Amino acid sequence: MTIEKVQIVEKIFEANDQVAAQTQSLLSKNSVFSINIMASPGAGKTSVILKTIEKLSDKVRIAVIEGDTAPVTIDSDKVIAMGMPAVQINTGGQCHLDAVMIDRALKHLDLKNLDLIIVENVGNLICPASFKIGTHANVVISSIPEGDDKPYKYTNIYRGIDVLLINKIDLMPYIDFRMDYYQQGVEILNPGLTTFQVSCKTEEGFDNWISWLSTQVTEFKNRS
Amino acid sequence: MHELAVTESILRIAEKHAIQEEAKKVTDLYLVIGNLSSIVDDSVVFYWEMLAQGTICEGSTIHFKRLPAKMLCLTCENIFELSGELIPCPNCSSFQLKIQSGEEFWLESIEIER
Numbered sequence: 001m002t003i004e005k006v007q008i009v010e011k012i013f014e015a016n017d018q019v020a021a022q023t024q025s026l027l028s029k030n031s032v033f034s035i036n037i038m039a040s041p042g043a044g045k046t047s048v049i050l051k052t053i054e055k056l057s058d059k060v061r062i063a064v065i066e067g068d069t070a071p072v073t074i075d076s077d078k079v080i081a082m083g084m085p086a087v088q089i090n091t092g093g094q095c096h097l098d099a100v101m102i103d104r105a106l107k108h109l110d111l112k113n114l115d116l117i118i119v120e121n122v123g124n125l126i127c128p129a130s131f132k133i134g135t136h137a138n139v140v141i142s143s144i145p146e147g148d149d150k151p152y153k154y155t156n157i158y159r160g161i162d163v164l165l166i167n168k169i170d171l172m173p174y175i176d177f178r179m180d181y182y183q184q185g186v187e188i189l190n191p192g193l194t195t196f197q198v199s200c201k202t203e204e205g206f207d208n209w210i211s212w213l214s215t216q217v218t219e220f221k222n223r224s
Numbered sequence: 225m226h227e228l229a230v231t232e233s234i235l236r237i238a239e240k241h242a243i244q245e246e247a248k249k250v251t252d253l254y255l256v257i258g259n260l261s262s263i264v265d266d267s268v269v270f271y272w273e274m275l276a277q278g279t280i281c282e283g284s285t286i287h288f289k290r291l292p293a294k295m296l297c298l299t300c301e302n303i304f305e306l307s308g309e310l311i312p313c314p315n316c317s318s319f320q321l322k323i324q325s326g327e328e329f330w331l332e333s334i335e336i337e338r
Binding site: 001002003004005006007008009010011012013014015016094095096098126127129130131149151152153155156159184185187188189 | 255
């Protein structure tokens with residue numbers, strides 16, 4: 001019996017990346033812009049999504065894909081209550097959404113009648129960073145109470161994202177959050193990253209985010 | 225935390241190549257992982273023993289080749305390795321840094337019996 005070495009050099013995430021690329025071209029073909037929202041639990045993903053729907057839904061047709069590790073519908077119920085289509089994905093304990101889950105979820109949405117799909121990833125700063133899901137933009141929501149050291153400890157999540165929202169900015173007077181220190185960490189990982197400081201509660205800075213997103217959706221429609 | 229999904233992916237890649245090569249058995253796998261990739265070796269091994277059962281990879285050993293996380297200081301051009309969280313340049317304390325390597329993650333090769 002001989003043992004033989006076989007050279008491979010294949011990326012572990014290759015299969016997932018391929019499905020993600022197919023998803024992106026399907027969405028592009030239908031002129032639907034899509035964003036993937038990643039954050040730790042409690043950073044305000046759902047609040048940002050609901051506020052975004054409130055501000056944009058009169059001119060943009062939005063659907064939401066909600067990822068959770070358990071069979072809960074709390075978040076998707078809130079979206080549906082606002083009159084928007086929502087698909088709930090239960091990952092069955094998995095700590096992230098992957099491209100195949102999104103591919104399946106899209107079958108429940110009428111892409112021809114949508115302008116924007118917002119995906120709310122599982123609340124986690126580690127795993128979602130590794131799994132592309134095919135969206136046109138990746139967004140991280142950070143929040144003041146999480147502390148200013150997060151870019152230094154969870155480096156991967158800040159790599160390869162397109163927008164950063166720093167949420168709960170209204171809590172700055174009460175929490176020792178060094179904004180300079182935080183932003184210095186982000187700058188190393190993702191130089192020049194588009195960043196918005198926002199509060200869902202007071203709406204401070206929120207219009208800047210809405211204006212950015214609205215421009216992306218419009219430009220995307222015009223391009224395709 | 226995502227090692228189960230990652231290990232399933234390793235198995236799929238190894239099986240695909242083993243079948244292409246008409247192997248009877250896979251004995252060893254060589255993974256390359258940059259130190260900035262959030263992968264815990266022990267968890268991969270733990271899942272591997274479960275997932276490989278009953279496959280062409282049953283009983284095989286995974287070898288981990290770890291590549292350092294290298295940072296380039298844009299201020300003094302010093303190159304240094306990170307061992308944990310992000311730190312300033314140990315030479316000049318600058319935070320003007322660029323990641324040079326450490327995000328690799330692939331299956332480099334397998335050893336098979338024909």
